[in-house]
Amino acid sequence: MTVAIARVSPAAPGGEVEGLVERAVAGDQLAFAAIYRLHADAVHRLLTRLVGPRPEREDLMQEVFVRLHRALPRYRGDAALATFLHQIAVRVAIDHLRARRRRPEPTAVLDEDLADVAASPAQRFAQRAEIERAMALLDGLGAKQRIAFILREVLELSYPEIARLMGTFTTTARMRVAAATRALARIDTTGRVR
Amino acid sequence: MNVPELRQAVEATVSPLSDIARASVWQRVERAIDTPPPPRMRPLRVRLALVSSAAVAALAVTAWVSLRAGAPAGAAPAAAHVVVVAAGAHVTQRWEDVRVDVVGPAELRFERRLGLGVLEVGEGTVHVRHAGAPLVVSTPTSTAWVVGPVFALRVHAQGTELASGEEAAAALVERTTFTLAPPPAPSVPSPAPAPPAQLEEPRPRVRAATRPLEPAPAPDDAPAPDDVPAPEEAPGPDEPPGPDPETVAAAAYVRAEAAMRAGEHARAERLLREVIVTVPTARVAAAARYDLARLAFTRGDHALARRLVDDLLRANVDPNLQAPARRLRCRIQRAAGEACAAD
Numbered sequence: 001m002t003v004a005i006a007r008v009s010p011a012a013p014g015g016e017v018e019g020l021v022e023r024a025v026a027g028d029q030l031a032f033a034a035i036y037r038l039h040a041d042a043v044h045r046l047l048t049r050l051v052g053p054r055p056e057r058e059d060l061m062q063e064v065f066v067r068l069h070r071a072l073p074r075y076r077g078d079a080a081l082a083t084f085l086h087q088i089a090v091r092v093a094i095d096h097l098r099a100r101r102r103r104p105e106p107t108a109v110l111d112e113d114l115a116d117v118a119a120s121p122a123q124r125f126a127q128r129a130e131i132e133r134a135m136a137l138l139d140g141l142g143a144k145q146r147i148a149f150i151l152r153e154v155l156e157l158s159y160p161e162i163a164r165l166m167g168t169f170t171t172t173a174r175m176r177v178a179a180a181t182r183a184l185a186r187i188d189t190t191g192r193v194r
Numbered sequence: 195m196n197v198p199e200l201r202q203a204v205e206a207t208v209s210p211l212s213d214i215a216r217a218s219v220w221q222r223v224e225r226a227i228d229t230p231p232p233p234r235m236r237p238l239r240v241r242l243a244l245v246s247s248a249a250v251a252a253l254a255v256t257a258w259v260s261l262r263a264g265a266p267a268g269a270a271p272a273a274a275h276v277v278v279v280a281a282g283a284h285v286t287q288r289w290e291d292v293r294v295d296v297v298g299p300a301e302l303r304f305e306r307r308l309g310l311g312v313l314e315v316g317e318g319t320v321h322v323r324h325a326g327a328p329l330v331v332s333t334p335t336s337t338a339w340v341v342g343p344v345f346a347l348r349v350h351a352q353g354t355e356l357a358s359g360e361e362a363a364a365a366l367v368e369r370t371t372f373t374l375a376p377p378p379a380p381s382v383p384s385p386a387p388a389p390p391a392q393l394e395e396p397r398p399r400v401r402a403a404t405r406p407l408e409p410a411p412a413p414d415d416a417p418a419p420d421d422v423p424a425p426e427e428a429p430g431p432d433e434p435p436g437p438d439p440e441t442v443a444a445a446a447y448v449r450a451e452a453a454m455r456a457g458e459h460a461r462a463e464r465l466l467r468e469v470i471v472t473v474p475t476a477r478v479a480a481a482a483r484y485d486l487a488r489l490a491f492t493r494g495d496h497a498l499a500r501r502l503v504d505d506l507l508r509a510n511v512d513p514n515l516q517a518p519a520r521r522l523r524c525r526i527q528r529a530a531g532e533a534c535a536a537d
Binding site for chain 1: 206207211219
């Protein structure tokens, strides 16, 4: 399980993380800052994939780390801290997507959101258009279906890993991915069901 | 757009987190974890459940307090029934599904509060039969819920006695009727020690007064049973007076009813005869005649059943018994092949 998550986040040495967690639980703010430095990039990447290049990603990052700080006393160390943190991030993303479905708003992709910094302006324009189409399609899915689909098809996690991150059963994760794939075939780029 | 295109588009969005953004988010995180978290808002369903639970608890507490205080809560007060029975008298009352047999001296009050039957007994002996929800029974010394459908209660200066169940309740009433004799007048202390009080003493007198309705001819040479004293053994003038006959009869009728319900017909018949002999003209004797006639009819003694029913119809002591008595007479007539007036 930890191996798959490592594809998303550069893992820190386990012993060091454990020591940081213990110190953070004891109230050491510097230790928690170290945890933040270790995992901020990974959380940011994961949130971007899950919810898209939205300006509220920083708010979601803040929410993830605040929830982590409150949940650390319950962290028993039976999973990697990265897994624990990504479970929180998935939860925060689901909550955000649900709230966003109640107030739909198209995703506007900016140049700085693009990974390929060396592309020409024409290529950037084409990429932005492609991403906006993709986001419109994904916005037509339910929050959990979307998350399961991205974890499976973009991050290429196994179904047990998806189930663990989403806090559900493997069968349920499989069904969500299948339902999302079926739904995407029926949704047009305006987000409406065909 | 197919799945690989979607994957490519999503991957294309991943730009690295800038140092400024990282520092900005950390500042906000630091501020947030320094301030205590706001109280967690529970979901609406949970809040509604909590509010309704609190309301039910408050209602229950209010009802209990009002029951204890004797004041009705919220709803308009229901009518209260107050029964005061003189010493030695017996009264039967029925309210909805509650029937009480009260042996005086007694004082009680029955009312419905918030749908609950509340029986307050100041003093006396009460035999209660009810079919509904548990009753709240309140006495000067205690308050209790009584679940059983039959129970008896005796409230006196020393406290409260409660017996639940047919037999125990009948026994409590029976014991009461034999201990209700008024206390002897204070007399000049005698150097000789007074004999101990014999609670069982009055029992032979009652048995002496009891004789079968149809006295069977006893053989002359048969010895009289030891526990049946001769009729001439009347209490002497210096003995305390025995219990009131109506009280004895009422107690016997209660026991007879219990015996009928228990299927002990022979015992029931004996007790019903005792009632009829003890107070031949009382209403309880009329009820005893009807029950005895019914038992005799069931047993096949149609002649005795007919005689008892005829007596009952002729005397007309209790108008409520006339219709059932007429129906029983019709059944007897039909069983004998005769035509009934109602046919």
